[in-house]
Amino acid sequence: MQQASLHLLQAGGKRIRPVFVLLAAKFGRYDIQVVKDVAVALELIHMASLVHDDVIDDADLRRGRPTIKSKWDNRFAMYSGDYIFAKSLELMTNVENPVAHQILSNTIVELTIGEIEQIKDKYRFEQNLRDYLLRIKRKTALLIAASCQLGAIAAGVEEEVHRKLARFGYFVGMSFQITDDVLDFTGTEKELGKPAGGDLLQGNITLPVLFAMKDEKLRSEIVKVHENIGSDEMTHIIELIKNSNAIEKSLEFSDRYLDKALEVLDELPNNKAKKTLRDIALYIGKRKS
Template identity: 70%
Template sequence: MKLKAMYSFLSDDLAAVEEELERAVQSEYGPLGEAALHLLQAGGKRIRPVFVLLAARFGQYDLERMKHVAVALELIHMASLVHDDVIDDADLRRGRPTIKAKWSNRFAMYTGDYLFARSLERMAELGNPRAHQVLAKTIVEVCRGEIEQIKDKYRFDQPLRTYLRRIRRKTALLIAASCQLGALAAGAPEPIVKRLYWFGHYVGMSFQITDDILDFTGTEEQLGKPAGSDLLQGNVTLPVLYALSDERVKAAIAAVGPETDVAEMAAVISAIKRTDAIERSYALSDRYLDKALHLLDGLPMNEARGLLRDLALYIGKRDY
């Protein structure tokens, strides 16, 4: 089932969020709005807004208020993507030229900072100091995680917990915050807010591990970038860490560096795929999914709970 078909009961609300996003990125000065719109129109799963809206169903659901949270989180995510493309020197995202490629690095920096500001403005509309605290803490942690990622590049001797801490900061925290903030802004009871936070956290962990697997198993067409790009850039992901325990491929992986060419990388990718690294990675992703699903059992029964379950399963099993 396609993701959008899955949450069809949210489609009107998501359309409203989409309209709000378009409004939010408009700029008095054309090129900036144009760049932000370029990114917005490239699509994306809008997973964070979906989690906000679903989590809010466990409290007093008010779309007008929820829109602010959903838009703020998606804008923060977009801002980080624009800057990530400068960091990764990436020319393509979702098959379209990145802002840094279409305009320039400097322009991408301004666009990211602009989106960050727009996000905070949206969040301010909510008038909830605790929501600001949650988002602020998340942003700082995400940044620290990204710095860690640079620090750990091509470090093939890093322990598993380093990888897990990194993906927690890089991905899981923002998804956890989406769930937490949706529930918080809707005034859901504290135990439910906490449960949803951890649900988001585990789903986020599973999501990132799946993403890291797809970097090896996906095609360039599916990924919108060449397979193995993460490893080529020195990002030591879970399949790599597992494959390193196989003596037959360890040396080939450890030899990967900034100078490795595409042909050499293709051989390394094939070698990794011949080990049990992909299966083991899926197994860990499943463990996080199970934890997430288990947390759902403690939530009140409603349509949102069923959809959170479907979404979690989709995220863990997706193939693009």
């Protein structure tokens, strides 16, 4: 289990959740060890969800490296994800505030529902914008919101401030995931660490796809996607989506959430952490990989 966990850790990643925990804690006075434990716990929850995701999506690559399920097998991967998840909860025992545990529990419940909904929605081309936004809220945004809020709570930050930090994290998380979904079409395999268009190939209907399907001709091409589609056909569909207005409209949608995040940030007390949070939010809006 430890070897599998280390394998996933060595694959790298952005580590934005622990960064948000540490920065949010700077709005209060904190015990660095407790805050570090919270930061690691939030990243471990994210890692566990990735392990399970790779089993669900039958993914062989994650950040350019073999996934746990491809290096070992599905059963081992599921238990590895559970093990990583359990270690995260173990770390959270150092946080005494019951509100923190309630927030974390609710977040994990929503994350799990999001995973189940993603399975149910595979290749369901009739889904709508509301379905998509609710799914990314559960799968991505709420965990980033929790990272901001729990970091603040661990540092004894007052309720008004830690609630605003949660809202900031939520809006950033929504923008982050939409940008991720755009990059799945515009990025290269080297940048993504997996083949471009992988989400659509696995049946995950993202915002660029929803916008592209508003064009009936494009829709008729996209709905042909299935698990055994040929690589040439898939490349053709990816190019159609890239050359439509779907990418631009998706990025505009991402920017709306980013603007809301910056508005909330303006309401927070001024300190160095606030400036860094702004820089990270702006980076998320402009990133290319």
